[in-house]
Amino acid sequence: MAKGASISGFPEWLPSERVVEQRVIDTLRKVFELNGFIGIETRAVETGASLLKKGETSKEIYLLSRLQEVGHESDTPIEERLGLHFDLTVPLSRYVVEHSGALAFPFKRWQIQKVWRGERPQEGRFREFVQADIDVIGAGDLPDHYEVELPLVMVSALEELRAYGLPKATVHANNRKLSEGFYRGLGLTDVEGVLREIDKLDKIGADEVARLLTETCGATEAQARACLELAELTASDGAELAAKFDALCESHGIAKDSEAYTLARQGLDTLAMIVDEAAAIRPGSVIADLKIARGLDYYTGSVYETFLDGAASLGSICSGGRYDNLASQGNRKYPGVGLSIGLSRLVSYMLHAAGAHANRVSPAAVLVAVWNEEDRPAANRIANQLRARGIATDVAPTAAKLGKQIKYADKLGIPYVWFPATAAEGAEGAEPAGDEVKNIVTGEQVAADCTSWEPDTVVAQQTVEI
Amino acid sequence: MAKGASISGFPEWLPSERVVEQRVIDTLRKVFELNGFIGIETRAVETGASLLKKGETSKEIYLLSRLQEVGHESDTPIEERLGLHFDLTVPLSRYVVEHSGALAFPFKRWQIQKVWRGERPQEGRFREFVQADIDVIGAGDLPDHYEVELPLVMVSALEELRAYGLPKATVHANNRKLSEGFYRGLGLTDVEGVLREIDKLDKIGADEVARLLTETCGATEAQARACLELAELTASDGAELAAKFDALCESHGIAKDSEAYTLARQGLDTLAMIVDEAAAIRPGSVIADLKIARGLDYYTGSVYETFLDGAASLGSICSGGRYDNLASQGNRKYPGVGLSIGLSRLVSYMLHAAGAHANRVSPAAVLVAVWNEEDRPAANRIANQLRARGIATDVAPTAAKLGKQIKYADKLGIPYVWFPATAAEGAEGAEPAGDEVKNIVTGEQVAADCTSWEPDTVVAQQTVEI
Incomplete structure (x- = not known):
């Protein structure tokens, strides 16, 4: 206890x-x-x-x-x-x-x-x-x-x-x-x-x-x-x-x-x-x-x-x-x-x-990153899309540096960090990109659509391990 | 309340x-x-x-x-x-x-x-x-x-x-x-x-x-x-x-x-x-x-x-x-x-x-009938087979007359009563029969195997209705 x-x-x-x-x-x-x-x-x-x-x-x-x-x-x-x-x-x-x-x-x-x-x-x-x-x-x-x-x-x-x-x-x-x-x-x-x-x-x-x-x-x-x-x-x-x-x-x-x-x-x-x-x-x-x-x-x-x-x-x-x-x-x-x-x-x-022990503290499988506070409504829309499909999702508390947001996910054991397109653009400064999602345990990062993407079943749910 | x-x-x-x-x-x-x-x-x-x-x-x-x-x-x-x-x-x-x-x-x-x-x-x-x-x-x-x-x-x-x-x-x-x-x-x-x-x-x-x-x-x-x-x-x-x-x-x-x-x-x-x-x-x-x-x-x-x-x-x-x-x-x-x-x-x-209101009082979808107390172990085996497949199941409290057992299911809102083969034989006095299951709401009764039968999805789960 x-x-x-x-x-x-x-x-x-x-x-x-x-x-x-x-x-x-x-x-x-x-x-x-x-x-x-x-x-x-x-x-x-x-x-x-x-x-x-x-x-x-x-x-x-x-x-x-x-x-x-x-x-x-x-x-x-x-x-x-x-x-x-x-x-x-x-x-x-x-x-x-x-x-x-x-x-x-x-x-x-x-x-x-x-x-x-x-x-x-x-x-x-x-x-x-x-x-x-x-x-x-x-x-x-x-x-x-x-x-x-x-x-x-x-x-x-x-x-x-x-x-x-x-x-x-x-x-x-x-x-x-x-x-x-x-x-x-x-x-x-x-x-x-x-x-x-x-x-x-x-x-x-x-x-x-x-x-x-x-x-x-x-x-x-x-x-x-x-x-x-x-x-x-x-x-x-x-x-x-x-x-x-x-x-x-x-x-x-x-x-x-x-x-x-x-x-x-x-x-x-x-x-x-x-x-x-x-x-x-x-x-x-x-x-x-x-x-x-x-x-x-x-x-x-x-x-x-x-x-x-x-x-x-x-x-x-x-x-x-x-x-x-x-x-x-x-x-x-x-x-x-x-x-x-x-x-x-x-x-x-x-x-x-x-x-x-719990595989993670947070029930969330995904943390949606927020690049600027102005992007928060877009991040919330992505989060709500994922939630509507049964994927527990949190949104970054502040538009801090990405490293800090990833650290927050890590501390809560949230396995995925979602980068909204606008954020990806900001990061790259390049042509319009789509959303991407990163598995912060494996480091794998892929393009993803919040209306169809599914987390790896192994980490999708909060559970108890031994 | x-x-x-x-x-x-x-x-x-x-x-x-x-x-x-x-x-x-x-x-x-x-x-x-x-x-x-x-x-x-x-x-x-x-x-x-x-x-x-x-x-x-x-x-x-x-x-x-x-x-x-x-x-x-x-x-x-x-x-x-x-x-x-x-x-x-x-x-x-x-x-x-x-x-x-x-x-x-x-x-x-x-x-x-x-x-x-x-x-x-x-x-x-x-x-x-x-x-x-x-x-x-x-x-x-x-x-x-x-x-x-x-x-x-x-x-x-x-x-x-x-x-x-x-x-x-x-x-x-x-x-x-x-x-x-x-x-x-x-x-x-x-x-x-x-x-x-x-x-x-x-x-x-x-x-x-x-x-x-x-x-x-x-x-x-x-x-x-x-x-x-x-x-x-x-x-x-x-x-x-x-x-x-x-x-x-x-x-x-x-x-x-x-x-x-x-x-x-x-x-x-x-x-x-x-x-x-x-x-x-x-x-x-x-x-x-x-x-x-x-x-x-x-x-x-x-x-x-x-x-x-x-x-x-x-x-x-x-x-x-x-x-x-x-x-x-x-x-x-x-x-x-x-x-x-x-x-x-x-x-x-x-x-x-x-x-x-609840669609039923009991979480059970099935009540397994017991024809004689000697048949209870067989009834328990059927119940455990159904439970192992996620079907909530109860077993009749006593080997009372079938009408009384059905009444018990009805009082708890349990939609199905399962008749084990031995019971069916006893009832019919005829050649060896298989198990049967009766939907006591619709009255429909069919042959059933406890390793494969599935309840109608509409009544499978205890739920709340309006």
């Missing part, structure tokens, strides 16, 4: 970096729409009541106050105040309930928007960033095939970004019911607590997690070790997953006819379906990884995290899961499945570790 | 309405980039000090506080608190100064982003909305030809929106120096005050403005009437403008050799150039209209407002001007010219008065 962002945690891109971010956004949108997802944008604010209802981030909210209210903010209860949304899932749930009569269900939507986290300023933590989400929300029920399809849409979107240097992405899936059933089978009851500690595994390591499980979740040393054993379990197909899990249950005395096992088996069957069907469609894209816990408490079934090859330290770049109880209206529930890409962090990685 | 937005002033579009907004954004971006403008996005927050520096809206700011700070907000002086930006010009000025070393000047940028106004809730006032801005910022100086070119870029962008029902737009231009010179020539000294009252002309009428000019700006009845006479002056070319203005000066005893006239004449010459050059490039797009005042106090030269034919009550949809003193760094100034479209209000007008 732009060096020395003047407010910590609020990143801002330089123009050339923004080209990469914009390209990532455009690419994701294209893939989401190819898959039939409908784009929405929700307002940036929700009520405090809505923001505080769910989610681990509930403590990291920015509340708003009007300038006139300064000093009297506390007159309004927090629940009635407005705050900036901290994710796009809570706003979606509210939107779906509010507009349920106008939507067709299941409602598949994409949404790419900024979110805010009212954290203390810390090195490397964003307080404002962009998320790119897809979710599908059912009215009443939601078929489980979406738990296979949504991560695969994300995989195909991330696959498109490999052209811009992104390494291969693999979705690691787990299922809350599987974990919960296993923990209950062990005799543990604080399921949310165990999940919360297991979620810290990559950060603090197994020994520390074991200590926390015994100290805060009422686990014995043996129970804690069993939880860690489960977290070590991975599998790339359903049969392997079932075999490994059953062996683990047996070694910890969880009977197959127990309620706990039945619950776990429900989760396992869904997870097995996910990895098997994903393998059929896109081999190697989704694995079962039973350490995936997700801190957020609204997930009720599948949970996903996504890791890039060779970028373990980046952590998950795309996470989500199934949530059956986030939204409801009277007796009707709106279960959902969704995943969210942390887009700002992803773009930061692409720029700084993967070498993605 | 979606009826009954649950928080007053924070509009939210239904999916079909969002299609129109997205199309407007895409169209503006395309035109801005064709003209060589560079896209940036600034963070949503600025410091209180930066937000309070300039502009009439300085009283309508949302300040942020972290949840943990509730009750202690006032410990931090307002200048050091963070607030949401109320426009995109103040953030641009800050961005340019902060990153001046990394930018090429003149810096032409486009920016389409949400802004927030911390107003009291009022009927019809947006507290969150999208602005679409173009500005050019010079380092040290900025040629005045940009004062012609920027409004013309906006006109050509608005012209593109006429395909979606927008009426013809006309830019009304004025110049602060012209107004100031004239007021000073009359003997008035509170120039900002006079501009502020003149800005209310369309809202409260001439008599009320005259009253305010005498009561709050120290004007005599005659001076007030002279100000109103100036505000009535319009012209479509430079010669007409100069003739009318000189006649007015003469009738009010403003001598041509006075300092005041010299200042006014500077402004008049720029304004005359603008209308004449605009007339040469795009006749009828820009007129001189001397009642245009613009409330914001940072404008120093040209000011613009833009009105749609037959939509006077909508007011200006695109406003801006030249500002020479908004940004500086040491002795170096960064003068700018820019215009801003109030995009949310424009989209609201297009939807509700101009009849713009």
Whole structure:
């Protein structure tokens, strides 16, 4: 990002970096729409009541106050105040309930928007960033095939970004019911607590997690070790997953006819379906990884995290899961499945570790030179002719020396400088000449007509290279 | 917008309405980039000090506080608190100064982003909305030809929106120096005050403005009437403008050799150039209209407002001007010219008065039917084949009765339903058949191969119609 962002945690891109971010956004949108997802944008604010209802981030909210209210903010209860949304899932749930009569269900939507986290300023933590989400929300029920399809849409979107240097992405899936059933089978009851500690595994390591499980979740040393054993379990197909899990249950005395096992088996069957069907469609894209816990408490079934090859330290770049109880209206529930890409962090990685960069700063392919200020109207006419044919064109800011105009084009990365006929005449002092255009990278200069000339396709468009 | 937005002033579009907004954004971006403008996005927050520096809206700011700070907000002086930006010009000025070393000047940028106004809730006032801005910022100086070119870029962008029902737009231009010179020539000294009252002309009428000019700006009845006479002056070319203005000066005893006239004449010459050059490039797009005042106090030269034919009550949809003193760094100034479209209000007008609407809610052109859940993998393969060829495709959510699946497609406006071969077999109970695709609008059903079939170009893409 732009060096020395003047407010910590609020990143801002330089123009050339923004080209990469914009390209990532455009690419994701294209893939989401190819898959039939409908784009929405929700307002940036929700009520405090809505923001505080769910989610681990509930403590990291920015509340708003009007300038006139300064000093009297506390007159309004927090629940009635407005705050900036901290994710796009809570706003979606509210939107779906509010507009349920106008939507067709299941409602598949994409949404790419900024979110805010009212954290203390810390090195490397964003307080404002962009998320790119897809979710599908059912009215009443939601078929489980979406738990296979949504991560695969994300995989195909991330696959498109490999052209811009992104390494291969693999979705690691787990299922809350599987974990919960296993923990209950062990005799543990604080399921949310165990999940919360297991979620810290990559950060603090197994020994520390074991200590926390015994100290805060009422686990014995043996129970804690069993939880860690489960977290070590991975599998790339359903049969392997079932075999490994059953062996683990047996070694910890969880009977197959127990309620706990039945619950776990429900989760396992869904997870097995996910990895098997994903393998059929896109081999190697989704694995079962039973350490995936997700801190957020609204997930009720599948949970996903996504890791890039060779970028373990980046952590998950795309996470989500199934949530059956986030939204409801009277007796009707709106279960959902969704995943969210942390887009700002992803773009930061692409720029700084993967070498993605804009081929030029300016969208213009051509800079029309201006020999004298009196020639500017003629230069503008040429520019408008080119633009009418879809060729992005700029006009020199001043009738400076040609060298200075070419330098301006060069600084913006504009590959062509156009010399209008009058300018060419002036330069040559010779008989009437036609327009000419120079590729300032190759130095090639040719006669050109603004009603028919085409730039070399390689440099015609602003794009992202690696 | 979606009826009954649950928080007053924070509009939210239904999916079909969002299609129109997205199309407007895409169209503006395309035109801005064709003209060589560079896209940036600034963070949503600025410091209180930066937000309070300039502009009439300085009283309508949302300040942020972290949840943990509730009750202690006032410990931090307002200048050091963070607030949401109320426009995109103040953030641009800050961005340019902060990153001046990394930018090429003149810096032409486009920016389409949400802004927030911390107003009291009022009927019809947006507290969150999208602005679409173009500005050019010079380092040290900025040629005045940009004062012609920027409004013309906006006109050509608005012209593109006429395909979606927008009426013809006309830019009304004025110049602060012209107004100031004239007021000073009359003997008035509170120039900002006079501009502020003149800005209310369309809202409260001439008599009320005259009253305010005498009561709050120290004007005599005659001076007030002279100000109103100036505000009535319009012209479509430079010669007409100069003739009318000189006649007015003469009738009010403003001598041509006075300092005041010299200042006014500077402004008049720029304004005359603008209308004449605009007339040469795009006749009828820009007129001189001397009642245009613009409330914001940072404008120093040209000011613009833009009105749609037959939509006077909508007011200006695109406003801006030249500002020479908004940004500086040491002795170096960064003068700018820019215009801003109030995009949310424009989209609201297009939807509700101009009849713009999406041809369908879903981006998908095809819904692949699912006869049995066992056929879903085959349906997914067909969908992926179509997507790989750029055809946006959805798959039926459940293996419901075909009628229900077609109804789902119909509700989303998806024009084609694809019947995979296995489904066709099941339906017919006959010999092996190939895939078929049905246009559910025309009822036409044909044999189709997902590796070669193309939708009718008329319905292939989601688009906006009138």
